[in-house]
Amino acid sequence: MSAPVFAADISINCSSNSCSNSKLELFGSTKNWYPGMWVKKTLEVKNTNSKDGILVKIKSREQELDTTSCQLESKMVLSISNASTKAVLWGGSLHDFYRNANAIPLTSILAKNTQEYAFIISFNQESTNECQGSTTSFALDIYIETADMSQTNAICEDTAPQKAPVLVSVIKDAYGFTLEWQPAQDPVSYYSIAYGSIAGSYTAFNANAGGHDTTSYTLSGLDKDKQYFFAIRAGNGCAVSPYSNEVSINVPTPSPTPITNYTTQKADSNEPTIAANSVSTIPNQPQRSDESQPLATGSVLGESVSKTPEKNETILKRVFKNNGSIVSRDAKKNMYTLILIPIFLLFLFVVPKKHKKRD
Numbered sequence: 001m002s003a004p005v006f007a008a009d010i011s012i013n014c015s016s017n018s019c020s021n022s023k024l025e026l027f028g029s030t031k032n033w034y035p036g037m038w039v040k041k042t043l044e045v046k047n048t049n050s051k052d053g054i055l056v057k058i059k060s061r062e063q064e065l066d067t068t069s070c071q072l073e074s075k076m077v078l079s080i081s082n083a084s085t086k087a088v089l090w091g092g093s094l095h096d097f098y099r100n101a102n103a104i105p106l107t108s109i110l111a112k113n114t115q116e117y118a119f120i121i122s123f124n125q126e127s128t129n130e131c132q133g134s135t136t137s138f139a140l141d142i143y144i145e146t147a148d149m150s151q152t153n154a155i156c157e158d159t160a161p162q163k164a165p166v167l168v169s170v171i172k173d174a175y176g177f178t179l180e181w182q183p184a185q186d187p188v189s190y191y192s193i194a195y196g197s198i199a200g201s202y203t204a205f206n207a208n209a210g211g212h213d214t215t216s217y218t219l220s221g222l223d224k225d226k227q228y229f230f231a232i233r234a235g236n237g238c239a240v241s242p243y244s245n246e247v248s249i250n251v252p253t254p255s256p257t258p259i260t261n262y263t264t265q266k267a268d269s270n271e272p273t274i275a276a277n278s279v280s281t282i283p284n285q286p287q288r289s290d291e292s293q294p295l296a297t298g299s300v301l302g303e304s305v306s307k308t309p310e311k312n313e314t315i316l317k318r319v320f321k322n323n324g325s326i327v328s329r330d331a332k333k334n335m336y337t338l339i340l341i342p343i344f345l346l347f348l349f350v351v352p353k354k355h356k357k358r359d
Contacts (some may be wrong), residue, residue, distance in 0.1 A: 011044040014109075014144045016052050017047075023061070025139040027121060033072065033131060038122035038208060042083055045117070045142075055147035055154060056115070057103035063138045065098075070131035073098060075124045077190050079207035082107060083116035088207045091235045092189030094121070094136060104238070105154030108147035112249065122208035125217060130263040143238075158237035161188050167244040168231050176220035177228065177249070179209075184234035184241050188212050192240075193219065195230045199246065 013020045027041065047054045058080075066072035073094040080090045089106050090097075109115045123131075163185035171178045179193060191209040194202035209217040209232070222228065229248045232240040 003088065004316075011046065012142065013046050013048045014054055014056070014142070015047075015049050016054060016146050019144055019146060022142045022144075023139060024142065025137075027119075027137055032133065033076070033123045033135075034129075035123055035127045036125045038120060040104045040118060040120045043117045043119065043140075044114060045109060046114040047111055049111050051111055053108050053110050053147040055145040056106045056117075057106050057143035057145065057154075058106060059100070059103040059141045059143065060098055060138045061141045063098050064136055066131075066134045066136045068131075068134050070132050070134045071095075072134040072136045075127045075131060075211070076136070077122050077124065077208045077211050079118075079120045079190065079192075080104075080106065081118045081120075081207060083118045086205050086242070088192060088205075088235065089117070090238050091192065091207050092237055094138070095220050096237070098138065100237075103141070103143045105156075107154060116306075120204040120208050124210050124214060126210065126214060135161070154238075156238035158239040159187055160239035161185055161236055161241035164241045165232050165234050165244045167230065170230050170247045170249055172224060172249050176218050176224075177222055177230070178216060178218045179232060179247075180216045180231055181214060181232050181244065183213075187236040189233045189236045191217070191232060191234055193217060193230065193232050194243065195219070195228050197226060197228060199229045202229075206335045215255070268293050 010021075010024060012024075024043070027039065045056055063073075076094045078090075078092065078094055078097050079088055081088045090104050106117060107115055118263060161184040165184040166182040168180045169182075172259075178233060181191075184191075190207065190211055191214055192205060192207040193209045194205050196203040206217075206219065227250065229246055231243040231246045233243050
């Protein structure tokens with residue numbers, strides 16, 4: 001076979017009924033496919049007609065099949081999409097593509113306009129090394145028809161999957177984000193993944209998540225410190241199911257640094273003193289008067305924590321004014337004790353001696 005021609009370098013001109021090159025070797029014979037490997041090519045089609053729109057159709061030809069027990073075509077997924085809008089126009093295994101007897105319609109192109117199509121072939125991530133050294137290749141036939149420009153996209157005649165898949169989980173690990181799902185109801189030829197940083201709004205798509213029997217896929221190259229919202233849908237040729245449920249991973253935010261300089265006022269000084277074991281996540285939060293209530297809660301990796309301060313002798317429980325100065329209750333007790341002790345000693349020793357002398 002001839003050397004593969006990269007579709008990014010292929011640009012063809014088409015009129016109402018023919019193209020400058022209607023037989024293209026889009027993917028050559030590529031060896032040493034491995035699980036997760038993918039190749040992307042882009043085909044540019046220009047409508048040179050000055051009046052009429054054209055409808056672009058494609059069909060495989062001259063397939064080079066894998067004759068080993070691997071059957072590489074059944075483990076490789078082909079997606080064809082509008083390069084500008086990212087909309088998937090057809091998806092399925094190479095085996096499905098090869099056996100399709102009819103030409104697959106893509107889009108209509110207005111007169112004097114150009115359209116690019118992205119072709120992505122991927123080797124299923126869940127495959128084993130049994131396919132090492134296997135090869136497969138095909139060329140494309142391009143068909144052109146005069147198009148009804150009342151609608152840009154071609155009419156899809158495939159049957160959509162009867163039920164959407166169920167996205168069970170999304171797990172973040174060293175390899176990326178791994179999605180696991182329950183399969184959709186047949187007919188299913190491929191699965192695609194959509195995701196974005198806002199719930200319900202998807203800005204990125206992967207139409208090569210796997211074929212009919214695929215139930216998991218790992219997305220790599222994403223920012224692991226960013227929150228993503230994921231959904232999945234099944235497809236059958238040009239028809240697709242509704243999106244599945246949405247699943248997101250909550251990326252933990254760093255816990256706030258505890259403030260340890262929580263202060264109370266000394267009784268005999270205007271300088272602040274540090275209250276032991278105090279924790280607060282809110283600067284300048286006033287000390288609670290009721291020590292049975294916890295201070296403000298912090299957040300450590302999403303878990304709510306709180307801490308009740310221990311009793312501290314430096315904190316005044318109650319204060320009252322006496323001759324313009326602030327005196328604690330304990331200080332007042334000490335003052336009374338100092339006054340009562342001499343009186344007690346006086347009655348204990350002095351008064352009995354005076355009685356003895358009289359006797």
